Amino acid sequence: MNSMTRPVLLQTIALLPDVDRHLAEHYTVHRLPPPGAEREALLAQHGAQVEGMVTSARAGFDEALLAKLPKLRVISSFGVGLDTLDVPAAKKRGIPVGYTPDVLTDCVADIAFGLLLSIGRRIPEGDRFVRAGQWVRKPPVAFPLGRQVSRAKLGILGLGRIGQAVAKRASGFDMQVRYSGRRPVEGVPYGFEPKLVELARWADFLVVATTGGPETKHMVNADVLQALGHKGFLVNIARGTVVDEQALLKALQAREIGGAALDVFEREPEVPEGFFALDNVVLLPHIASATVETRAAMGQRVLDNLSEFFAGRALVSAA
Numbered sequence: 188m189n190s191m192t193r194p195v196l197l198q199t200i201a202l203l204p205d206v207d208r209h210l211a212e213h214y215t216v217h218r219l220p221p222p223g224a225e226r227e228a229l230l231a232q233h234g235a236q237v238e239g240m241v242t243s244a245r246a247g248f249d250e251a252l253l254a255k256l257p258k259l260r261v262i263s264s265f266g267v268g269l270d271t272l273d274v275p276a277a278k279k280r281g282i283p284v285g286y287t288p289d290v291l292t293d294c295v296a297d298i299a300f301g302l303l304l305s306i307g308r309r310i311p312e313g314d315r316f317v318r319a320g321q322w323v324r325k326p327p328v329a330f331p332l333g334r335q336v337s338r339a340k341l342g343i344l345g346l347g348r349i350g351q352a353v354a355k356r357a358s359g360f361d362m363q364v365r366y367s368g369r370r371p372v373e374g375v376p377y378g379f380e381p382k383l384v385e386l387a388r389w390a391d392f393l394v395v396a397t398t399g400g401p402e403t404k405h406m407v408n409a410d411v412l413q414a415l416g417h418k419g420f421l422v423n424i425a426r427g428t429v430v431d432e433q434a435l436l437k438a439l440q441a442r443e444i445g446g447a448a449l450d451v452f453e454r455e456p457e458v459p460e461g462f463f464a465l466d467n468v469v470l471l472p473h474i475a476s477a478t479v480e481t482r483a484a485m486g487q488r489v490l491d492n493l494s495e496f497f498a499g500r501a502l503v504s505a506a
């Protein structure tokens with residue numbers, strides 16, 4: 188494309204090198220600096236020409252940023268989460284917001300199961316045990332018993348695309364599945380439990396797969412954790428905000444629940460240090476979608492949403 192006719196983009200985050208290269212070849216790209224004078228200078232100089240924005244679930248955007256981009260016509264976000272994206276503000280201006288659902292569903296559900304097995308069967312703890320030379324200690328040190336995953340009761344908070352993919356994996360483990368959410372989902376063979384606290388009381392494993400944002404903030408609170416109790420394990424692959432992190436830390440410290448396995452946190456990348464001293468928690472750095480295949484597919488979707496728009500067609504996936 189002739190550089191004169193290339194649409195002008197604002198890119199708020201670095202993506203995969205191949206995706207960044209493609210963007211640089213097909214668009215005039217301005218990288219948004221971190222908050223501060225440099226950012227304001229860039230927006231003052233180029234904001235008025237920007238037609239497209241590339242962002243992510245991590246970076247997000249707010250109405251104040253949109254206000255500095257008067258010619259903005261399309262947004263393409265890397266990720267399925269919309270909690271940090273002010274979609275209503277974009278819609279008010281008729282700006283479509285592309286995102287990347289579906290392509291990451293399997294990988295996120297895989298990591299939910301990985302976490303579930305990790306905490307239930309004490310896999311990371313066993314790894315630490317072997318590395319620390321505990322296995323060969325004389326007299327022998329007993330490694331604590333785990334919890335059986337096959338045939339256990341799985342509660343899912345949020346039976347959307349990812350929640351359903353978690354449930355599908357559970358059938359391979361002969362698990363009983365029930366779920367909670369805003370309303371029952373039609374056409375699924377799992378029991379609906381409207382009260383999260385009751386789902387927690389029933390479940391051996393409670394997997395959080397709901398959306399983030401103010402509506403779900405701290406839904407998993409001290410009462411839910413108490414109901415989950417000693418027999419129960421919490422797995423969160425959704426958003427840290429859904430869980431009251433301080434209440435969870437207290438419940439783990441007091442051994443009130445069986446354990447927790449977390450891919451997401453309230454203030455990423457900050458993880459409360461209290462978690463580090465505990466062996467009844469597994470901690471991951473938000474990697475549920477982080478495989479070569481899925482990240483490539485997400486990057487491709489970001490590009491496709493943009494190119495469809497600039498070709499005058501509907502986005503492949505819009506929020």
Ligand code: 8YV
Pocket residue numbers: 243244245246265266267268269291473475476
């Ligand atoms: C990504 C995510 O890590 O899709 C989401 O909402 O949280 C993850 O897949 C994130 O989008 C990267 O910024």
